[in-house]
Amino acid sequence: MEMFTYYVQLCIRNFKRTPLFFALIMLTLSIGIGTLLANLSMLSLMSQDPIPGKSDQIFSVNMNTYAGANNTFGSMHTIRYSDAKAIVDAGVANRATMHYATNVYSRRADSQDLTRYSSATRATTASFFAMMGAEFAFGEAWKNEHSNNIVIGHELNIKLFGGENSVGEQLELQGQIYNIVGVLKPWIMKPLFYHATEGRAFNKTDDIFVPIEVAIDNNWAIHARALSTDDYTTLSETRQVNAYYIQAFVELVDAQQKLAFQTFIDGHAQQLQEKGNHRHEVDNRLYDVNDWLEYNEVVNKDLLAFTFATGLFLLVCIFNANSLMLSRYQAGQFESNLRRAVGASRKQVFYQGVIESVILGITCALVSLVLAISLLALYRQLFEDLAPVAELPLHMVVIGFGVALTSSLLSTIYPLVQGARTPLASILK
Amino acid sequence: MLSMKNISRVYRSDTIQTHALRDFNLQVEAGEFVAVTGPSGSGKSTFLNVAGLLDDFNEGEYILDGTSVNGLSDDDLSRLRNEKIGFIFQNYNLIPDYSIYDNVDMPLRYRGLSAKQRRSRIEHALELVGLASRHAYLPSQLSGGQQQRVAIARALAGEPKILLADEPTGNLDSLMARQIMDLLKEINKKGSTIIMVTHDPDQAREVNRNIQIIDGQITDYSIYAPVSKAQTANQETLSI
Numbered sequence: 001m002e003m004f005t006y007y008v009q010l011c012i013r014n015f016k017r018t019p020l021f022f023a024l025i026m027l028t029l030s031i032g033i034g035t036l037l038a039n040l041s042m043l044s045l046m047s048q049d050p051i052p053g054k055s056d057q058i059f060s061v062n063m064n065t066y067a068g069a070n071n072t073f074g075s076m077h078t079i080r081y082s083d084a085k086a087i088v089d090a091g092v093a094n095r096a097t098m099h100y101a102t103n104v105y106s107r108r109a110d111s112q113d114l115t116r117y118s119s120a121t122r123a124t125t126a127s128f129f130a131m132m133g134a135e136f137a138f139g140e141a142w143k144n145e146h147s148n149n150i151v152i153g154h155e156l157n158i159k160l161f162g163g164e165n166s167v168g169e170q171l172e173l174q175g176q177i178y179n180i181v182g183v184l185k186p187w188i189m190k191p192l193f194y195h196a197t198e199g200r201a202f203n204k205t206d207d208i209f210v211p212i213e214v215a216i217d218n219n220w221a222i223h224a225r226a227l228s229t230d231d232y233t234t235l236s237e238t239r240q241v242n243a244y245y246i247q248a249f250v251e252l253v254d255a256q257q258k259l260a261f262q263t264f265i266d267g268h269a270q271q272l273q274e275k276g277n278h279r280h281e282v283d284n285r286l287y288d289v290n291d292w293l294e295y296n297e298v299v300n301k302d303l304l305a306f307t308f309a310t311g312l313f314l315l316v317c318i319f320n321a322n323s324l325m326l327s328r329y330q331a332g333q334f335e336s337n338l339r340r341a342v343g344a345s346r347k348q349v350f351y352q353g354v355i356e357s358v359i360l361g362i363t364c365a366l367v368s369l370v371l372a373i374s375l376l377a378l379y380r381q382l383f384e385d386l387a388p389v390a391e392l393p394l395h396m397v398v399i400g401f402g403v404a405l406t407s408s409l410l411s412t413i414y415p416l417v418q419g420a421r422t423p424l425a426s427i428l429k
Numbered sequence: 430m431l432s433m434k435n436i437s438r439v440y441r442s443d444t445i446q447t448h449a450l451r452d453f454n455l456q457v458e459a460g461e462f463v464a465v466t467g468p469s470g471s472g473k474s475t476f477l478n479v480a481g482l483l484d485d486f487n488e489g490e491y492i493l494d495g496t497s498v499n500g501l502s503d504d505d506l507s508r509l510r511n512e513k514i515g516f517i518f519q520n521y522n523l524i525p526d527y528s529i530y531d532n533v534d535m536p537l538r539y540r541g542l543s544a545k546q547r548r549s550r551i552e553h554a555l556e557l558v559g560l561a562s563r564h565a566y567l568p569s570q571l572s573g574g575q576q577q578r579v580a581i582a583r584a585l586a587g588e589p590k591i592l593l594a595d596e597p598t599g600n601l602d603s604l605m606a607r608q609i610m611d612l613l614k615e616i617n618k619k620g621s622t623i624i625m626v627t628h629d630p631d632q633a634r635e636v637n638r639n640i641q642i643i644d645g646q647i648t649d650y651s652i653y654a655p656v657s658k659a660q661t662a663n664q665e666t667l668s669i
Contacts, residue, residue, distance in 0.1 A: 002541075003538075006538055013526075017526060334522075335524055338522050338524070338535075339535065339539075340507065341481075341483060341510065341516055341522075342510070342511065342516065342535055342536035342539070342583070342587075343507055343508070343510050343511025343512070343536050343539040343540065343587070344507060344511075344539045345503055345504045345507035345508075345539075346503050346507075347503075347504065348507075348539060423484070424478075424483040424484070425474075425475075425478040425483045425484040
């Protein structure tokens, strides 16, 4: 311990002896690490598993039941109400849900204030919550798919009810009164795999969840990609016509259940084709969560390339720091040799250098974190698309420290080894 | 104290092989003050490097204070250097931005001594060389002779068995050289074994024994003053 303290003292002396030199090395490494860290953080958030433990059991259902003559889309993730309803009602999957995105204006029904908040809304089934891992802070999901019962998210509950238990309270949505039966706990899902298309993979989870049957009955507009081969004037007509706007997800616990479900939807599509409901080859596909995210290219390819480039940039920074350190150790060779001449072993001189390198690495890590946070803030200002993922998650802070220490050690190990090999005899002259 | 038998040190390059030391034999007793002389390139420095465990040798046997150094690891050699040898360099080799105190402290740091033990030894060593009051000075604030005294204090602080001095007065004017020489003789009288490389024949005559090295071999022994029994006895209790 005493030697460790001595090495730290020597390190501080060395820093004081050549402050500009060490500042240059620190900045060289920190800029490289900070830039890489910022990009890695975004990549990390883009490529993380949004629902660990269940991601290989939840599947996006894609079907080719397009009724038009030419289907250039192949298997589609937006399907008809009738197909989605058949999937949910079949009971083949462990759990099944269907949903579409909409948007409503909300206010407390008992509020004197007429301010209404634009609220991202998911029209879905009660099974949605358990399947997606959304936990309730208060209450539960609705029991009746045709009731005016809704679930609200944590943020809206704070906005409208100050975070109190609002179960039993009422909201006015699009001029109608809805009863709150459940309030979710804070729910962050990145990427938002249940709506990974149309560049929404990094949107927040929704503010309001409403029974899909009610949303359709009330003609709540579709806020997502929609296709239709038939005309319709109200959304309730889509229960019968060929309008493709609903996403279906199923939970299949094992390969056997997956096979059973695949057989079911293939059979369903085949029957419809034979009845002349659609005219295309049966091509139904199931994508598990990570495959679905990959299929939708949620990880920004430009960012991937840029991160690779910043990795190379860091290597250049390390080489630069390495050559600086090499010249520094050559300049400091006299002192190292003198220490060895009076009794320090190679190991001790080496450890002293390693301690210096570790302290330099820690300093670099701190500066890198500040740089990375600043860069991410800049990204949020400059690139709207990247804003939702321009954050520094905790695990990246740990990785940042690791990268900084590794970079610092890589910069100093070679000069240290070279220094330890120098013949001692020269010191006498 | 120091025994070298048939030591050879050969430097090899692609085309040239140089025998810096060949069949080198030397026995130095405890308490001796030995001067090593010889022309430039004769092997004096190589001898001092080998004796100080700063350089390897190719053949022969070297025993330092009862320990054979043949085949020792770097850790063992470092420990021997630290515990048994004190170096005094021609250029003093002080770290310029360390205080006198810290310069003397340096070898003791690697000895594993407590802070109290180190302080006691440093103060004692600086007192011995007459610089106790200047412990906070930087080397640049001292004269050449004073800097060499600091180097001697650094060598003595470790309570070594043997002091190796490489032209310790080579960079000093005659007055300062005289003072350093007197100091070394005084230290020797207290029992320290000293081997000193010098170009000055007068200095060589002041010590117990002078050996002359030419072409890597000892060519002449001149004994001027045998080691007294008192010096030998002091060697056993040399502690400053």
